[in-house]
Amino acid sequence: MNFPSKLIEDAVVEISKLPGIGKKSALRLVLHLLKREETQTQLLADALIAMRTKTTFCRKCHNISDDELCQICSSPRRDQNIICVVEDTRDVLAIENTAQYRGLYHVLGGIISPLMGVGPNDLYIDSLLKRIEQADENEKVQEVILALSPTMEGDTTAFYLQKKLKAYPVKISTIARGIPIGGDLEYTDEVTLGRSILSRIAYD
Ligand SMILES: [Zn+2]
Numbered sequence: 586m587n588f589p590s591k592l593i594e595d596a597v598v599e600i601s602k603l604p605g606i607g608k609k610s611a612l613r614l615v616l617h618l619l620k621r622e623e624t625q626t627q628l629l630a631d632a633l634i635a636m637r638t639k640t641t642f643c644r645k646c647h648n649i650s651d652d653e654l655c656q657i658c659s660s661p662r663r664d665q666n667i668i669c670v671v672e673d674t675r676d677v678l679a680i681e682n683t684a685q686y687r688g689l690y691h692v693l694g695g696i697i698s699p700l701m702g703v704g705p706n707d708l709y710i711d712s713l714l715k716r717i718e719q720a721d722e723n724e725k726v727q728e729v730i731l732a733l734s735p736t737m738e739g740d741t742t743a744f745y746l747q748k749k750l751k752a753y754p755v756k757i758s759t760i761a762r763g764i765p766i767g768g769d770l771e772y773t774d775e776v777t778l779g780r781s782i783l784s785r786i787a788y789d
Contacts (some may be wrong), residue, residue: 647692649674664688665724683779697742728756757788
């Protein structure tokens with residue numbers, strides 16, 4: 586692709602590094618920005634930099650957060666007695682979009698995968714157990730929902746967690762498998778996912 590300007594080329598190259606965006610689409614976005622007010626580009630750049638530099642991870646559930654404690658953990662409207670364990674932030678978003686779940690989350694930051702060299706110690710499993718151990722009057726965990734993808738890695742992780750959780754007086758449940766095998770939570774439709782959270786079953 587030939588560019589009339591090195592600056593335009595630089596912008597196209599950077600944007601086309603994003604997933605799902607080829608050079609043609611990137612050029613279209615760049616030309617669009619050039620046609621709009623300069624402030625539009627400034628707002629976009631500011632938002633991207635703020636997003637990248639100021640977001641952090643919730644110290645309790647490890648979800649992406651603007652503050653030390655995320656909006657879900659700090660909300661008085663959430664049920665403090667239930668923790669839903671998920672692989673990453675995309676799963677939190679998928680479950681939140683169903684508007685069916687009012688408990689808290691725990692983001693593992695991945696999934697056990699011997700092939701990828703990811704073991705239990707690479708994940709936030711100890712901090713999950715600590716949350717259960719350190720429960721107080723206001724937050725006493727009664728149920729842990731394992732909402733992991735129905736893949737081999739998801740099953741391995743659920744099995745490992747269940748073995749660890751058995752030592753505590755908590756109910757262990759899993760989301761019902763209305764979800765296609767091998768499908769990620771992220772891509773499951775909201776109605777199915779919402780229903781499967783409501784009709785969760787005991788982990789055996
Ligand atoms: Zn949190």
